[in-house]
Amino acid sequence: MPLKFVLRPNEKVIINGAVIGAGDRPGSFFLYNTANFLRGREVLKEEQIDSIEKKLYFVIQLVYIFPEDATLNLQRFASILDETRQARPDAAKTLGEIERLVEARNYYRALKLCRKMFKSGDGGTGDGGSADGGTGDDDDAPANDRMP
Structure with missing residues (x-):
């Protein structure tokens, strides 16, 4: 379909x-x-990065949009993920899920979960969209999105 x-x-x-x-x-x-x-x-533009959560989102976005540079950007992701864990110990569970999604190459869902962190500021429990592929305007999953 x-x-x-x-x-x-x-x-x-x-x-x-x-x-x-x-x-x-x-x-x-x-x-x-x-x-x-x-x-x-x-899409998050580089000049819009004003928080560690947006920095993490941006690097996941680069991995997703530019697969030819994935090796370098995945190294950057690991480094920025460590920074984010230090800055946001309250979001450990969400960051662990983002890491799992990136490792599974499920970048779109990782982006959605990361976006919820900077929308709500509470570790991903806000109402900024569904990480499980809901039907809201912001929740259409791409054709290569893998179900968890």
């Missing part, structure tokens, strides 16, 4: 490294095969 996602007017999406944009109207798209994608509202 294909994955359907909707882009808002003028929104962009990165699919397997290619940037695709919607026009002035919302558009529905279907992915019929395995693909890595992030909608524009899910």
